Structure formats: structure tokens, C-alpha cells
Amino acid sequence: MKILICISKTPDTTAKIAFRDNNTKFVADGVQWIINPYDEWYALVRAIELKEKDPSTILHLVTVGIADADPIIRKALALGGDEAIRINADSQDSFYIAAQIAEIAKQGAYDLIFTGKETIDYNGSSVGGMLAELLDLPYISLATKFELNNLTATVTRQIEGGEETDEVNLPVVVSCQKGVAEQRIPNMKGIMSARTKPLKTVEPAAIEPLTSVVSFELPPAKAGVKLVSPDNPEELIQLLHEEAKVI
Amino acid sequence: MSVLVFIDHADGQIKKSSLEALCYGAKIAEQLNIAAEGILLGTVSDNLADLGKYGAKKVHQVSNDSLNQLDSQSYTKIIAEAVHASGAKVIIFSNNISGKAIAPRLSARLKAGLVSGAIALPDTANGFNVKKTVFSGKAFANIALNTDVKIISLNPNSYKVSAGSGGAAEVVALNAVVDAPKIKVAGVTKTSGEVPLTEAEIVVSGGRGLKGPENWGMIEELAKLLHAATACSRPVADAHWRPHNEHVGQTGIAIAPNLYIAIGISGAIQHLAGVNRSKVIVVINKDPEAPFFKAADYGIVGDAFEVVPKLIDAVKKLKGVV
Ligand SMILES: Cc1cc2nc3c(=O)[nH]c(=O)nc-3n(C[C@H](O)[C@H](O)[C@H](O)COP(=O)(O)OP(=O)(O)OC[C@H]3O[C@@H](n4cnc5c(N)ncnc54)[C@H](O)[C@@H]3O)c2cc1C
Ligand SMILES: Nc1ncnc2c1ncn2[C@@H]1O[C@H](COP(=O)(O)O)[C@@H](O)[C@H]1O
Numbered sequence: 197m198k199i200l201i202c203i204s205k206t207p208d209t210t211a212k213i214a215f216r217d218n219n220t221k222f223v224a225d226g227v228q229w230i231i232n233p234y235d236e237w238y239a240l241v242r243a244i245e246l247k248e249k250d251p252s253t254i255l256h257l258v259t260v261g262i263a264d265a266d267p268i269i270r271k272a273l274a275l276g277g278d279e280a281i282r283i284n285a286d287s288q289d290s291f292y293i294a295a296q297i298a299e300i301a302k303q304g305a306y307d308l309i310f311t312g313k314e315t316i317d318y319n320g321s322s323v324g325g326m327l328a329e330l331l332d333l334p335y336i337s338l339a340t341k342f343e344l345n346n347l348t349a350t351v352t353r354q355i356e357g358g359e360e361t362d363e364v365n366l367p368v369v370v371s372c373q374k375g376v377a378e379q380r381i382p383n384m385k386g387i388m389s390a391r392t393k394p395l396k397t398v399e400p401a402a403i404e405p406l407t408s409v410v411s412f413e414l415p416p417a418k419a420g421v422k423l424v425s426p427d428n429p430e431e432l433i434q435l436l437h438e439e440a441k442v443i
Numbered sequence: 444m445s446v447l448v449f450i451d452h453a454d455g456q457i458k459k460s461s462l463e464a465l466c467y468g469a470k471i472a473e474q475l476n477i478a479a480e481g482i483l484l485g486t487v488s489d490n491l492a493d494l495g496k497y498g499a500k501k502v503h504q505v506s507n508d509s510l511n512q513l514d515s516q517s518y519t520k521i522i523a524e525a526v527h528a529s530g531a532k533v534i535i536f537s538n539n540i541s542g543k544a545i546a547p548r549l550s551a552r553l554k555a556g557l558v559s560g561a562i563a564l565p566d567t568a569n570g571f572n573v574k575k576t577v578f579s580g581k582a583f584a585n586i587a588l589n590t591d592v593k594i595i596s597l598n599p600n601s602y603k604v605s606a607g608s609g610g611a612a613e614v615v616a617l618n619a620v621v622d623a624p625k626i627k628v629a630g631v632t633k634t635s636g637e638v639p640l641t642e643a644e645i646v647v648s649g650g651r652g653l654k655g656p657e658n659w660g661m662i663e664e665l666a667k668l669l670h671a672a673t674a675c676s677r678p679v680a681d682a683h684w685r686p687h688n689e690h691v692g693q694t695g696i697a698i699a700p701n702l703y704i705a706i707g708i709s710g711a712i713q714h715l716a717g718v719n720r721s722k723v724i725v726v727i728n729k730d731p732e733a734p735f736f737k738a739a740d741y742g743i744v745g746d747a748f749e750v751v752p753k754l755i756d757a758v759k760k761l762k763g764v765v
Contacts, residue, residue, distance in 0.1 A: 207578075209693050209694075209712065209713045209716070210712050210713075213578045213581045213582050215582075233693075233694050234694070237694075289556075290547070290550075290557065290559075291550060291551060291554075291556070291557070294547075294551060295551075316578070316579050316693055316694075316716075317577060317578055317579075318577055319559075319560055319575075319576055319577055319578075319579060319697075320547075320559050320560075321538075321543045321547070321559055321560075322543075322546070322547040322550070322557060322559050323547070324547070325515065325543070325544060325545070325546070325547030325548045325551070326547045326548065326550060326551040327551075328515070328516070328548060329516075329519060329547070329548035329549075329551035329552050330551050332516075333516075334514075334515075334516050334625040334626050335515050335516065335544065335548065336626065337515070337540070337543050337544045338540060338543065338544075340687070340688070350629070354540060354688060355453075355540055355631070356453060356458070356539065356540055356639040356641060356642060357633055357638075357639035357640075358631060358632050358633035358688075359631070359632050359688070360628055360630070360631045360632075361628070361629045361630045361631075361632075362626045362627065362628055362629065363626070363627040363629050364625060364626045364627070365625070374680075374687050374690060374694065374695065375687050405589075406550070406554065406555065406556035406557070406588070406589060406590050407556040407557070407558065407586050407587060407588055407589060408586070408587045408589060409584050409585070409586055409587075410572050410584075410585040410586065410587050411584070411585045412577070412582055412583065412584050412585075413574075413582065413583045413584075413585070414581075414582055414583075415580075415581075415582070415583065415719070415720075418737070418738060418739075418740065419740075421726070421736050421737070421739040421740060421741065421742045422740065422741050422742070423741075423742050423743070423744065424741060424742070424743050425743075426743050426744060426745025426746070426749065426750055429743060429750050429753040429754045429757055430753070430756075430757040430760075432725065432741060432743060432754065432757070433754065433757040433758055433760075433761055434757075435741060436702065436723070436725070436741070437761060440702070440723045440740065440741070442644075442645070442701045442702040442722065442723050443645065443669060443702065443758070443761070
């Protein structure tokens, strides 16, 4: 069993969001970078669990990013995984990222490819689906449970107002969210061994992105809260009905 | 040339999020002076000609029951063929669960740029730019679609459904080779209440301030009266007080209802990330310093166990329920 896990780097969830150069660039000064939570907590941890069950499993991590992504991918290796591949390119758009990863995936003959549900900075929810199409593989998105029996996967995914359980033969691309695994903290042994695990850098393929960022905006500030006395909640219902017109 | 809108359905009914996508697509078609058309895979009990009211001139349908189960791989093939056949220039999805499975595949297949999570009509004054949420609702980005064929997936609850005076849509049967799906559906469980969280116009949400799962009765009652969905903060789902698919926030589900009522939730930045696009936010918290009040439109500083039952009574009165 060979699994490829797509790892991306995102600003910490508490990072202050600000833009510079006429709102065209994210202000990265002072921002702490983390592994995208969905990639770390769910995709990677589930893959590690599968390896714990079947030690012959090989886990490869892949990221599209320049050298500043190395600490992130090392941290991912500290959690688990056998080797990492960094495709040395600034991530341009979801298609560009998916097409770069597809090149690696084609060479690796992976049985299973995991992505996170979405990046918490771009919120594309796109790379997994694009990758599946480029590889002509089935795609199960927004998985909340993942089980493996030999070469068949049983995957539960979110649907509107519930869940659906699917069965699919490998290879398959799965995007992972809460439920698939539980968050873990890397231990000392993992951190030490990550230093010597291979981190390969490869140059990107010639691929044209399909979209580009023109500018960013911050949402308009709220006007301020209108407080209602706790003794008179009826007034709140009145305001919601007559002023806000939402009920 | 046309704007082609994917019409999604479940349990034989067209989803409201698809009507939003259709109205949005019809408006774009008007901007570009071309026609809006729909494409529906599978069968529904709704009358497709009625989609004319929402702006569709034509609806292409592959009426094959096996397509009532989503299989993104075969769906993508069929839609791609329809795009070629109809000469569609812009393709619209709802950025709902089906849209998230299909739109990226179609983008990669057609090499057509995709903006997922759009919240406004495209700006076509200089190129074709679409505004989307980024940084989990903490900011927006204007994204240029640089390809001839363009794909947009519209965030649910971002565009108003309005039935106009359009006549009946022409319903055309589309012949398509339907591949045997590689994904076999083994079972479906409906877990949440009657109103799906991502489609709900009103959401009532509870946090750790409610102390334990046994206290959710009043949350459910209030939600039911308002025809709302229920949600919760992350620690509540982590403690298994509520199912994990109710967890909203940066690492849960992002929602944008017309009204979000947060009860006993502190308003941590990661929670706000999933709910800050709600049109109106009401916060009920006993701590006047709770950060959530800064993001709220209306608030009550008070004990949820005293305030919520009174709210329930007030809603009953308003709705004429005794
Ligand atoms: C990487 C990361 C991702 C995260 N993602 C998410 C996410 O997606 N969603 C999310 O929700 N959180 C998320 N969190 C957690 C988040 O930081 C907060 O810890 C969490 O939102 C707090 O939940 P809470 O407001 O229910 O609980 P608390 O912070 O414990 O707040 C409880 C509130 O209830 C009030 N209260 C207590 N008793 C009463 C009463 N009787 N009546 C009225 N009010 C009362 C208190 O004043 C308090 O404000 C994330 C954290 C991290 C680090
Ligand atoms: N630069 C990247 N390198 C590797 N994987 C990525 C990258 N960007 C996104 N991904 C993967 O694709 C998933 C979805 O990302 P997105 O489509 O941007 O929301 C993420 O959770 C990652 O698993």
C-alpha cells in the first residue's frame, strides 16, 4: 500500500489578516505558519493510522511551495510519514497545484491519495477534485470516516443533512475532514527521526494557471451591537421581526 | 453561447441552492446578453419547465435514474459533453457538497478556470473578475478567470432566489453514455434535524456555556419554532454533546444564514471564521466581555437558562403558537 498525502502551508488560525501593495499581497510579517489543519489532523493522521495497522504501508507527503515550506513539511514528517517531496514552486492557483501534484502521482503509482477538505487561506476545496480528474480516478470529497479492507475503501462522506457511505476500489482520491481521525501531537522520537527522513525537492512542470488574484478586500466593520435587557427578550424577537426582518 | 447552470437535486427535489445558482446564472447571462440554460442529471418530481421562472430558457436533462446518485467522475464527463454541444461559456454550480465534488473536476477536464465560493456577480468591466471568500471568511479576493470557458461555484445563501415572469423553459432530453459508477453507495443516514445546516436561513447554535448535552432541548425547541437548523462550537462536538456535522467554524462547516443565534459561545476567532458571513448575528452570553459581542448585531447579556425559555415564549407569541 502506497499513500500520497497532500500537505499545504497556511497562516495560523489566529493570524491577523491584512494586505499591502494596494491590497494585492497578504502581509506575512509576524505570521506564524502551520500545516493546514485538515491536512494535518485528518488526512495525515489517518494515513499514519493505516501504516500503524499495516507497517508495509509507505507514506509520501507532497507539497507545492518554495523553500519556506520546508519547516512545515518537516513538522508533518515528525508526525509520521516516510518521505516528503516538495515541488519547488510558488502555488499559483488550485489547478496549477493539482497539475504539479498529478505529475508526482503519475510516477509514484499510489493506491490512495489524501487531501484536506480545503485550505483555510484560499478555501478552494478544489485541489483534490482536480487531481482526481487529471489522474482519471474516482473522488470522494468531504470524508468523515475512512476504512480499508485490502483494496477496497469504505468511506463515509458528508451530504446535505446527513452522511452517505460509499464503497470504492483503489486507487481513489479522498478529501478528509473532521471525523476521519483525531488530532495528534508529534512526540520527541518523531521529531528526531524527521530530521533524517528524505525531503526531496523537484522542479515544477511547465503548467499555466487558469486564474489569478486581482486584489483582496477586508469585510466592512460591523456597526456595533444593539443590546437588549435580559428581562425583556420579547424586545429582541420584535427587533428581529420588525427591524432586521429576519424572522 | 450560453450560461449553463448545474441543477442539483436530492430525494426527487431541486435544491434551493440550485435555484440560487440559476438566478445568479440568469443574471450573468443577462449581463453577457446570452441565454441561461440548466442541466439536470437524473430524475426529479419537480416540473422542469417551471425553471423558466428563474431565468432558464432551456433545461437539458439526462433522465436516467442511475444518475440520482452523485458520481463526480461520470457527472463530469456528461457535463463536459453538454458544454461542448451547447457552446456554454460560463458554467455555474452551487458551492454546496455536490458542487465541491464536480466543479473542480470539470475545471481540470476543460482547462477552464474555476472560482469556488463566489459571493457576488462577476465584474466584467475589465476582464472577468469574481469575488470569493478567502481566509475562512475573514477576507475576500477578486479572482480573474483567464480562460475562454469559465466556471463559478456560488456560495449557498449568497444570491437571492427570485421568481420572475419568464415563460416555461424548453426541456430537452440529452442523450449521454452513462458509465457504470466506480463508487457504490452502501447506505445513507440522515443525521441532523429537518433543516440541513448549509441550506438553513436561520441557525441556532450552542456552545460550552450550555454545560451539557442534556440542555439542548431548549436549543432544539427554539430552532424548530424558527424553522432553523442547529449548530454548535467545536468543543461541544469534540465532547460528543452534539454530532460533529453540527460543528461550525474554521475547522468545521462555514455557513452564511440570514440569522445566526449564538448561545453560550465565547466567539473565538476560529468560531467566527465559520459564521461571520451571517447577515444578522444575535449573541446570548452571560459575560459582557465575551468577544462575540464585537461581531454581533443584537445581543443579550444574560444567563441562557433564563433568557432562552423567554425567547421561546416570545417566538411562540409572534408565530401564534400556544
Ligand atoms: C486551530 C484551531 C481551530 C479551531 N476551530 C474551531 C472551529 O472551527 N469552531 C469553533 O467553534 N472553535 C474552534 N476552535 C476552538 C476555539 O478557539 C474556541 O476554543 C471555541 O470556539 C470555544 O467554544 P465555546 O465558545 O463553546 O466555549 P467557551 O470558550 O468555553 O465559551 C463558553 C461561553 O459561554 C458563556 N456562558 C457560560 N455559561 C453561560 C450561561 N449560563 N449563559 C450564557 N452564557 C454562558 C461564557 O461566558 C463563555 O463566553 C479552534 C481552535 C484552534 C486552535
Ligand atoms: N500548495 C499545496 N501543496 C500540496 N497540497 C496542497 C496545496 N494546496 C492545497 N493542497 C491540498 O489540497 C487540499 C484542498 O486545497 P484547496 O483546494 O486550496 O482548498 C488541501 O487541504 C491540501 O491537502
